Every structure is written in structure tokens, then in C-alpha cells.
Amino acid sequence: MFLINCPYCGERDQSEFSAGGEAHIVRPKQPTELSDDQWAEFLFMRKNIKGVQLERWNHAHGCRKWFNMVRDTSNDKIHAVYKMGEKPPLK
Amino acid sequence: MSKDLRIINNKFIDQTTRISFKFDDKTLYGFKGDTLASALLANNIHLVGRSFKYHRPRGIMACGSEEPNAIVQVGNDDSMTEPNTRATEIELYEGLEVSSQNCWPSVNFDIGAINNFFSPLIPAAFYYKTFMWPANFWKIYEYFIRKSAGLGKSPTKPDKDIYDHRYLHCDVLIVGGGISGIIAAKTAAKNNLNTVLIEDKNILGGTTIFQENECFKINNSYSNEWLKKEIETLKSLKNLTIKTRTSLAAYHSYNYLLARENLTDHLDINEKKDKIRQRLWKIRAKKVILATGSMERPLIFNNNDRPGIMLSSSIKKYIDFYGVKCGQKISLFTNNDSIYETAISLNNSGVSVNSIVDIRDKTNSLIVKQAEKLGIKVHWKSSIVNTNGYKKINSIEIMQLSDDGNDVVGKKIKEECDCLGISGGWTPRVHLFTQSGGKLKFRDEDNVFLPNKSELDQISIGSCNGDFELDEIIKNAADSINKFLKVNNNDYENLEIITSKEINKKNIWLLPSDKPLGKTKSFLDFQNDSTANDVKLALREGFKSIEHVKRYTTTGMATDQGKLSNMHALGIIAETAGVKMGELGTTTFRPPYTPLTFGTIVGRNVGEFFDITRKTPVHDWHVENKAEFENVGQWKRAWYYPIENENMHEAVQRESKAARDSAGILDASTLGKIDIQGSDASEFLNRVYTNAWSKLEIGKCRYGLMLNEDGMVYDDGVTTRLSENHYLMTTTTGGAANVLSKLEDYLQTEWPELDVYLTSVTDHYGTVSICGPNSKKILSKVIPDLDLSDKEFPHMSFKNVLVDNIKCRVMRISFTGEHSYEINIQSSYAKSVWEKCFEAGKEFNITPYGTETMHLLRAEKGFIIAGQDTDGTMTPLDLQMDWIISKKKYDFIGKRSLYRSDTVREDRKQLVGLLTDDPKEILEEGAQIVAETNKQPIEMLGHVTSSYFSPNLNKSIALAVVKNGKKLKGQKLFVPMKNKTINVTITDTVFLDKENKRLNA
């Protein structure tokens, strides 16, 4: 069970959070101009890599804020958390 | 108690306090401090169970959690009986009742033992291979397998005991209170670290605490005396919490650990009452030190499973700790030095040791020399090729080993004995380390897997880290603790340590016999009865992966998770397959380390505390008025209100009719309510709903449909514009939390530029819904000042009103198709307003109705329930709700998906109405719909989603999703049921008042 450092609240138990999948997938501003394939790319395609991945997390049972996380899926190490709208910290 | 099996030894148990207990209905006696196992052994009882497959007699083998054989059923109360409990871990108490398991009719006469004679017919995976066909024979197989194989029985009534959960945070958690754990605890606590030490036994000190041997001394004291003083010093340390009888169950990532503390299991029956039985500690530790020790390995040789064959270190503990002799004429069999300590202990306690059979060439370590000095005979370079005795070992057969160790040679010597101690070396307890994600390395020299790499802030010390000799344990533990905790403790420097060093190491995984391999029974997994032959057979049949061999032979899959057997299984596989053990890898050890009771896992979350119950502010009224309740998520909703002996159908028919004929009243408080404010609130609603919102006037309500980004219907509800920048959104009861978090997600991540604030107000308002042709008259009595004319207060509009000075919001909206109002009241006043409405409605026979009637009434009007008529694969077009999709809006959530190639397919499943040819026939929800009846296989066109008997139409009605349904209106289809086929016709989804005249009636 992770210990997650919410950028707004500090360290909290994983049970307070919910995971929201891959980060930095921006909803297209003009969906109507996209082909079926382009829209499907946004809608369905997720990388799910083994290794360092950027993820969305929500402090659901806390401040309810969404934020991003740099996590290594191979060993569950959380390298960093950062707020929505911020760039991922370079490693 | 056989007097001659006890020696006087009061160091750890109280031999002045006699305790009576029952084993298989026979009353026996032991002492305070005994385990069930030590007490049974003192009563000369070795045979405690039968093996799983062959039903061979099995006896106590070990003295701790690794015990594979002595698993018993504790207690015979319907609500408190526990199967699969290890006799070696049960502390004796007055009133204890246990029975042996897996034997029928009794442990001494067991019908299943006939399997033993047929055992050549029961090889690995016998059950998989044999009981396959014909399928209908399974009934017969199952009866016999269950009858003769069951592993204990479960309680049939609720557990009466109390269990508890607690959190614990600490700087350092130390698992294991043996010598290295004690060194760690002292070092950490002395350096001002908040330290917790847990130990699964009832006292600290591990095996060193009863090690009183010339070959193991520290500063001129016996190792046990030195350790006793160390334990004394722990008492003065303020930062240290010690928890005995506490076993670590699971070690998860981020140093999150679960430990089970046993609080009352050791107490007398009458002392247990009203106390918490077990507590689950949820521990978050900054640093973890694993000092879990090691366990002795058995040896794998022919007939190595007879009662009386025990691990040598256990025999030592029974004599040195409990004062119990495991036999009067004990033989020993080893591949290493540690058995010589047992021999010396036995000798010092006056138990004669027949001889030690040692597979090694003669060795001259300190301890071996001491044993030989005491006159103990050793058969060097020898092996045991067979054992005899059915219910108890009575002799062993010894032969010389060939030089390569693959064969036995020379003359067979028979030695009589009543107990055989075996030692195959030591296995570090790395289970918790691997549970936590740690990777192991293999040390060839003594064939052990050791902790290698971990991502967590943790270390392993002592014998679980591969240090087996006293000086190494102390020195290496002290050094690595200092480094790990970044402290400088020099208490353990410059100690004068005497320890016997093992010089000669040798290992043979499967010891040879004079009989060929197929004729021997060399057991690997004692609990699951898998033999070395089974593993070899699996390899011959082509299994390569250790995980596959494990499952195929069930080696290591019993309740002990193969604590004793895994290493040998790996060794034999590696040898047979010709690979190195380090390359083979190990199987996975999964939590819990030892089994947990369900009670401990659920703690206080039982009965009414199992889940949260949400009640509406009007709940008490429903109870007083004899409502039946339905669970909707966590909500308790009034389902229907039976009068006298009405059943559900009768009550619902009456309620439905009353609501349309005069007036009905419904508690709609559970509907999700979200308060939406901000200058961009209208724009926000435009983006989340399929229809247009910017032009909605203040004071007006609108129905909205919300989609997922994939175009599928997600939720629906009515939203009211309270003021310029203020809306009140309602959602379905079940969808409230999800809708809020979805909206928050979009606001925070996709549209942070929008000025919108969302607040859940579901619990803040109660909602009273009045419907029916007389609803207007009733409301005018409740709120006389309000102009209820269609002009002033039309359908889909809202008013702020006062009911007896209570501020309320009244919406004129309808989910039944009737003229209807919903009054939203601050929760604390909701019941009083409900009662007022009910009182005012009495002259109109106002009828309270529940969720079932609500569902029926809306179905008559063809209104969908998101989640019942939709299932995450329905678009608004599939629902024939094209009218709600704005053509003008550039974008909304899910819009683009509505014209993907799949969503524009014309033959998708679409929502339709269904009428049965026989108007009295009510369809079953979920029933399949087909176009033909006498074809196989037949295409399923869809299924029934909602179905009721409508009292207002006096016929059965249903909603369904049917492939290409839009174009099939008037089509005859069939609903095949178990005993009949029901003829149906596809219709429009609206069954009643197609022109919506009743809304303004």
C-alpha cells in the first residue's frame, strides 16, 4: 500500500486516493475535426508501460484534487508528484 | 501424563500448574506454558492426523508455524470452531478441546488409509487425470473425495468473538524477537527511535534463550544467560514497545505491514469472555528490520513421514524448553552440525541417543567432538534407507553411502528407536522479504536463498540473512543495524564469543535407498502428500516451470504454503532438470505468512457495521408506516408500504393506481444533488449535457442526459436554474458520487479556465415528491400563498417558498407523467414538511409509494432508468432519444463518439416497448428475445430491461433492448423461457398518455 504525498495535503495512505490512468492525454479541442482513428487514439489508447510512467491520481477521500505522479510501475516507486497543469519534473 | 516423558524444567513453563484439556474427546493433562503439541508428546501421543491423499498416519514434526502435520480443529461450538490450527502454536489452557482432522471415522482407524495401498495408482495430478469423464460421474467422485479428504470443518454460526483493527506508526519495526531482533531493538530504542518489536511466541529470545551449551558462550556466560540479561535491559527503554504473541501476516510496499496480535487464545475459557480475541495491527514503519530467523529442513528419504519422525531442533526445544522427551530411545539423522546440539541436550537430560546417522565424512568441529566425548555414536557417511512402524516409528535401516552419494552400499544395519530426529540444514525465513517485493540470491555453499535487493527501507539480520553462527550473527547484525539506522552503538564490540564452527557441509536433496525410486515413498510436502517421485514424474511429463510443477503436484500448496517442502522440491527439480538452483528461482510466497481467521480480517466491520447505511431524513416515518425497504447502494429506500397482508405485487398495484387516480407521495431524498455556482456555470452545463443550456431561463428546469466520452449514456436528471450563475443538478441515486467526481475531473484537468464550483448537497436537502391529479390541491393547502396556475407555475419551473417559515424550493417536474411537485427542504425539516403534506393529502387519500411503484409508473411513460434500461453500451440514439442531442452545440462530452463507425450502425440494440400477446403474462427482466423458435443455435436479439403489470392499463408492459429495434415496430418476437415460449410484439416505449395531457391535469 503506497504512501502518497498529495501536493495539497502531504503524505497520506493510498486508501484515500484513486488512480486515473495515464497523464497528459489532453482532450482534443476540436473533436469534430478528427477522423475516427484520431478520436479512437484519444479515447482508447493508453501506453501502460513497465517502468517510469506519468499518471493521474485523485485525492478522492481528502481534498478531492487531481494531480500527477511519476511512478515506476515495475517497483511501485513514486519519484515525484506535481500539480495539474505543471510540467513533469525532469529526471 | 506419562511421568517418564517429563523432566523437571521450570525455566519456561510452570510445572506446578496442571491444566486439563480434551483431545479427540479424551481428557489429558499438561502444564501451564505447554503448547498443545508439547502436552500431547508428554502424553506419548505422536499420531495426530492423517495425510491428505494417502491417509497415512502423521505425527507432530515441528514446534512452530512450519508444522505440516499436526493441524487440528479447535473447539466444537457451532459458532467457535477453528480448523487447520497448528498444535505447535496452540497454548494450552483450561477447557481447551481439540480434535484431529482429515480422518474418518477416527485417527486410529481411518477408511481413507486404503489409498495408501493403492498409492502407486495415485501419482501426481491423479485427481486431474482420473476424475475427468464422464462428467455426470462427478457427483459420485465428489461424494467420496469430500467425505474422506476434508480439511477440517467451518463454523456454521456467526463468530461470537470480538476482533479489532488498529493503526500503528513507528520509526523502526523489528520483526522477530530472537537474538538479532533483541540487538536491533536495544540499538534502535537507545538511539531515541520510536521502536516496535514483535514476536509471535509468548516470550522473547528465540532458540538462543534455551541454548545452554559449552560450545556457545559470550563473555564467559552461556549464550542463554547473556541473552537473558540483554532482554532485561530492554525493559528500561522508554521508546520501545514489545508485542509478543503477535505474528506478522503481510509485508506490503512502502513498509505497510499487517500483524495479528493474539490477545485471548491462551486464556482459560472463562477468562476469555468479553475480551477482544485478536487484533490486526496496520503498521506503517519508516524502517523495517527483519529478524525472522530460519527453520530447519527435513531430509528426504524413504518413509520419512512416520509419526515419531521430527525435526531435530524441535526435539531439542521440547526437552530444553518444555521438559518433554519426544522418545526414550531417540535416533538422529543429519547432514550438518546442528543435530549434535540436540544430541547433547538429550544426553544431558538423561535421554539415551541411539546414534547419529550423518551423511558427511567424519568432521571435527567443536560440537561434534563434544558429542563424541559424551559417548554418542556416529554413523559417518551413512544414510537411512527405510523406516518401519505404522502408527509410530519403531526402527530405522542404515546403510553406507557410496562416494558420489548416489547409492547406498554395504550391509544394512537395523536400529530400534521410538523417535527419529532429522536435520537437513537450515532455510532462512525470507518469506516476508519476498512478500515485500525483495529479490533473492542463492548461496551455493549451503544451498540457501538469501535477501538480495529491496526497494524498501529495510534490512534482514541474523539467520534469515544467512548468518548461522553465534559470532557472525552478533557481529553482522550489530554492524548492519548501525549502518541502517545511522547510529553508532558499540555495545556489541569486543565481546568474547565462543562458538562451534561447521567445517564440513554436504547436501543430498533426495537420499538414495536400496530400493528403486518407484518403490520408495520419500515425502516432500507432508500436508499435501506429494513425494519426490511426483515431482520427478511431473518433469518427465514435460513440466518445466517451478510454478507449473508446484500446481501439478500440489507441492507447497497446503495451508503451510510448503514452508518445509519448497527447498527440496526446488533442489530435486534443479538436479533432475540439470539447472542451477539460483537460476530456477523460487515460487512466490503470498500473504498471510500464517493463516488468519476471517474475524481478524474483518475486525469490527461485521453485521450492521459491515457497510455504511444511509437513511433519508424521512426514514423514521417510513418505519412507523410499515414500509419494506430496498437497498439502493448504501441507501435504505422505502420499497413499498404493504397494508395488512398485502404482498409486494398487491401493494404496488394499489399504490400505482392511487398515484394516478388521486395522489401519491414519494420520498425522493436519495437523488443526488449537486450545487453548481460560478460565472461559467451555464457554459459548463453546455459541455457536460447533450442538450443546450445557455438559454434556460432563471426559475426553469430542464432534463439532461450525460454521456461518457465514448458516447454511452452515463447518467440523467433534472437541473434547475436557481439564479443567473447558480444551478441545482440532480443525478440518479446510485450515480451521485460518480457524477460529482467526473465533473470535478473535467473542471480540474480539462477546463481549469472555467469559473465553476461544485458542491455535493445530497445530504443537505430532503425531497418530498407529490404526484397525481390532486397534487395541486394538496400543495395549495400546504402553501396557500403560492399561485399554482399553469401560467404562474408551469411544468418544468421552480419557486422559492416558505412552508411554516421553512425555506423550501418547489420544482414542478414529473417522473411519473402526472401533474407533480418536488419540494426540497433542508434535511432537518424534511420530515415535518412530509408530514404536513401527508396530513393535507388525507382527504384525497394520498398514498405513500415506494421505489417499486415509482419504477412502474415511469415505465408506463417509457422513461428510462440509467443503469437499468442502459448498461454502458447504449447511446442516446439507441434509446430513441435523438431529440435530446443538440445539433447546434459544437462540442459536449461524448459528442464525437456519436458518429463513430460503430455508433452509427443501424442494427445496434435499441430501446423498444414490448407487449405480451397474453396481457396477463409478465415477462422476466433479463429474459432473452429471439425471432425464431425452432432453430439451433439461435441468435439472441436482445433482452427485457424493465417489466411490470400495469394496473392503470390493465396489462403487462415491458421495455427491452432489441437489435435493430427501431425498425421492428409491430414485429412479433419470442421470449423463450424454461417451460414455455412467450409471444411478444414490439411497440412504442410510451404506453400511457402519449400526448402528455396528464402533466397539466
Ligand SMILES: [Zn+2]
Ligand atoms: Zn489532498
